[in-house]
Amino acid sequence: MKRWPLRIKLTIAYVVLTAVTGAIMLGLILLMAQPVTPVGTGSSVPYSSSAVPAPDRPVTAPADPGEPELVDVSGTVTYSSVLGNGVVALVVVMAVAAVLGWLTARRALLPIRSITSAAQRAADQELSTRICLSGPKDEIKELADAFDHMLARLERSFVSQRRFLANAAHELKTPVATQQAVTEVAMTRPDAGTGTIELGRKILASLDHQQRVLTGLFALAQNAETIEGRDTVNLADLTDGILHERIARNDEQIEPTSELDVAKVRGDAALLEQLIRNLIDNAFVHNAPGGWVSVRTVGTPTESVLEIANGGTHIDTTRSDQLFEPFKRSCFNRADPPPGSGLGLSVVRAISEAHGGSVTAQPRDEGGLVVRVRLPAA
Structure with a gap:
């Protein structure tokens, strides 16, 4: 059933109230307009016997033929004129009430529009928005003040989370840089063999990836609404490389299939790579054997x-x-949950939303999960 806007409902209420009030007043007017002829009053006209045709039989003349007889005609006034004029007036008043009710409802709902606009901006991560509604301390003013208080608390909470994420990413850069330096020193030692050098290269590649992820997370914490320095990235290429890396260490004996069409987006390559890696790792780890x-x-x-x-x-x-x-997982009731931090999908959502996209998870009837990430095309 379609619901009417509040403005239309208020206007209809004004018109109905006006119509009921007008109908009651019209009824009272008609009631008071009933014909009542007090004694000795009324409009009278003289009676003339010459206006009456002569009868066929004798009649008795009035006792005093010199006095004209008075006949009362005040009862000939009917309600038709009063009723007709009253109905016309009531229709006109209802039309005026509809116009005034529409304008009044619009003005009365202006604070509600301000609250709605602030809520929409808050939904777009603009938590610094405030309504700051002025006017008398009525119910709408209390609602606006409560909404401002809620936005202030949300802003403090989000700022605290971003500060924590930025500090954590910044602090993690130091041990990563230390590991890079130690690995490079070990690779340049005179007694370093071929195996050590090859292992060092793999470690440096992994540390370089971690460094780029930390840099991206730090930038994400500093500006969670948008990603600066966007590049054109083909999700198919990133996914293909990460999938082959995961297949190389496929300890779960999972059978992977892929269908990778060109899908270009604008964003941070390191963060998008982390998004894909988290999803693929989750798909392999949270799976049935074989x-x-x-x-x-x-x-x-x-x-x-x-x-x-x-x-x-x-x-x-x-x-x-x-x-x-x-820290939420799909294995809610398992005594031996698979390894992982429980942060994979939360990071996926944060990265996708920072790129102006969305992510959804749909459980399959046969078991398992389907995760879809939608990002604006480049």
């Missing part, structure tokens, strides 16, 4: 989609949204 993983990328003129599906245990559909919360 299970399967399907990876797809699809590009359209408006958006690029990354879809990763896997088999595994059944997941309650009512808990699918909880998977994106920190």
Whole structure:
């Protein structure tokens, strides 16, 4: 059933109230306009016997033929004129009430529009928005003040989380840099063999990746709404490389399949790589032994989609949204949960939203999960 806007409802209420009040007043006017002829009053006209035709039989003349007889005609006034004029006046008043009610409702709902606009801006991560509604201390003013208080608390909470993330990313840079230096020294030692040098190269590549991820997370914490320094990135290329790396250490004996079409986006390559890596790792780890993983990328003129599906245990559909919360996992009731920090999907959501996209998780009827990341196309 379609619900009418509040402005229309208020206008209808004004018109109905005016119509009821006008109808009551018109009824009272008609009631008071009933014909009542007090004694000795009324409009009278003289009676003339010459106006009456002569009868066929004799009649008795009035006792005093010199006095004219008076006849009362005040009862000939009817309600038709009063009723007609009253109905016309009532219709006019209802039309005026509709116009005035529409304007009054518009003015009365202006504070509500301010609250709605502030809520929409807050939904777009503009938590510094405040309504600051002025005027008398009525119910709407109390609602606006409560909303401002809520936004202030949310802003403090988000600022605290961003500061923590920035500090953590900054502090982690130091041990990563130390590990890089130690690895480089070990590789340049005179007694370093071929195996040591090859291992050092792999360690340096991994540390370089960690360094880029930390840099991206630090930038994300500093400016969570947008990603600066965006590059054109093909999700298919990133996904193909990460998938081959994961297949090389496929200890779970998972059977992967891929269908990678060109899907270009604008964003931070290191963060997008981390997003894909988290999703692929989750698909391999949270799976049944000897299970399967399907990876797809699809590009359209408006958006690029990354879809990763896997088999595994059944997941309650009512808990699918909880998977994106920190430290929440799909194995809610397992005594031996697979390894992991429980932050993978929460990081995926943060990165996708920072790129102007979204991520959804849909449990499969046969068990497992389908995760779709949608990002604006480049």
